[in-house]
Amino acid sequence: MLYVEILGSLPGMATDEVRTLLGREPVGRDHLLLTVEGDPAPLTRLGLAHEFGLLLFEADSVEELLRRAKGFDWPIEGTFKVDTETMSNCVHDVRELPRRLGAVIHSQGFRVNLSRPDSVVRVYCGERLHVGLRLHAFDPKEFEARKAHRRPFFRPISLHPRVSRALVNLSRAREEVLDPFVGAGGILIEAGLMGLRVYGVDVKPEMVEGARLNLMHYGVRDFDVRLGDATRLEEVFEREFEAVVTDPPYGTSATLGGRARDELYREALASIHRVLRRGGRLVTAFPADFDGESEGEAAGFRLVARYYQRVHGSLERYFYVFERP
Numbered sequence: 001m002l003y004v005e006i007l008g009s010l011p012g013m014a015t016d017e018v019r020t021l022l023g024r025e026p027v028g029r030d031h032l033l034l035t036v037e038g039d040p041a042p043l044t045r046l047g048l049a050h051e052f053g054l055l056l057f058e059a060d061s062v063e064e065l066l067r068r069a070k071g072f073d074w075p076i077e078g079t080f081k082v083d084t085e086t087m088s089n090c091v092h093d094v095r096e097l098p099r100r101l102g103a104v105i106h107s108q109g110f111r112v113n114l115s116r117p118d119s120v121v122r123v124y125c126g127e128r129l130h131v132g133l134r135l136h137a138f139d140p141k142e143f144e145a146r147k148a149h150r151r152p153f154f155r156p157i158s159l160h161p162r163v164s165r166a167l168v169n170l171s172r173a174r175e176e177v178l179d180p181f182v183g184a185g186g187i188l189i190e191a192g193l194m195g196l197r198v199y200g201v202d203v204k205p206e207m208v209e210g211a212r213l214n215l216m217h218y219g220v221r222d223f224d225v226r227l228g229d230a231t232r233l234e235e236v237f238e239r240e241f242e243a244v245v246t247d248p249p250y251g252t253s254a255t256l257g258g259r260a261r262d263e264l265y266r267e268a269l270a271s272i273h274r275v276l277r278r279g280g281r282l283v284t285a286f287p288a289d290f291d292g293e294s295e296g297e298a299a300g301f302r303l304v305a306r307y308y309q310r311v312h313g314s315l316e317r318y319f320y321v322f323e324r325p
């Protein structure tokens with residue numbers, strides 16, 4: 001059994017990201033802690049998670065946890081430390097737990113190292129207490145280093161790299177991704193770092209050049225970014241794609257290239273439908289005042305899921321996951 005600690009900012013999307021990567025439903029949940037079964041390897045691709053690991057056992061009180069810990073066969077290698085996470089729904093007093101649990105594990109012959117442990121025993125406090133062994137923690141600095149202002153070609157309009165990564169995962173892409181409004185390439189950087197072949201289109205030559213520069217800067221080599229129109233994709237590549245992930249411009253006339261926003265979205269949806277393989281997914285954002293659900297269905301897509309996000313005071317959006325039947 002595994003645990004995944006998801007981010008609190010987009011919990012619905014984060015849960016579906018885990019579900020999509022594992023291809024199965026979580027077996028349990030306690031606030032931001034998901035309990036899942038399966039192979040942990042695909043989870044290293046997650047965007048909206050803090051960490052994942054082996055779930056060792058669960059308890060309903062601190063005393064029960066310590067009792068179980070005494071007879072437990074700890075899968076610890078080298079030195080260890082105990083690290084607790086008090087979630088906002090925590091109903092147990094865990095202040096003394098690291099010291100007390102550490103002493104129990106130490107009495108079985110394991111050495112403590114608080115600064116550089118080889119193994120981290122994680123205790124999550126929510127409705128219940130969940131004891132795990134960390135397998136992988138996502139380093140926030142790695143995502144920060146790929147935020148828009150850290151790229152060689154900078155444009156302020158860009159998704160957070162964690163969100164871009166989640167969108168790619170929700171697309172179920174295994175081989176390739178097309179972003180028809182590529183911009184500075186934020187989505188393709190994440191997809192490329194996951195080992196996917198990436199394709200991009202933008203109407204502005206400077207964006208095409210900028211996206212290429214950014215992809216190369218982060219070590220993505222397998223890309224094909226072309227000048228073209230997202231409403232005429234079939235003319236740009238003359239082939240079908242496994243998955244499409246995108247973040248279209250939201251409204252300033254500069255990024256819309258002088259066209260009416262809703263008309264651009266409608267025509268782009270129709271064009272994406274023409275180049276997306278049957279059974280393939282389109283994952284896209286739209287501002288909340290555009291009825292993406294009806295418009296997507298009118299273009300021939302089936303809605304799989306959508307997630308709301310307030311970006312700032314005047315901008316609210318939904319992320320949509322569509323499938324081409």
Ligand SMILES: C[S@@+](CC[C@H](N)C(=O)[O-])C[C@H]1O[C@@H](n2cnc3c(N)ncnc32)[C@H](O)[C@@H]1O
Nearest residue numbers: 158159181183184185186202203229230247249
């Ligand atoms: C919001 S930006 C994309 C941001 C990008 N997802 C990222 O994370 O860096 C939208 C881009 O769409 C481009 N664009 C506008 N109209 C277009 C069209 N008809 N076809 C292709 N690209 C278009 C703009 O030039 C702009 O670069």
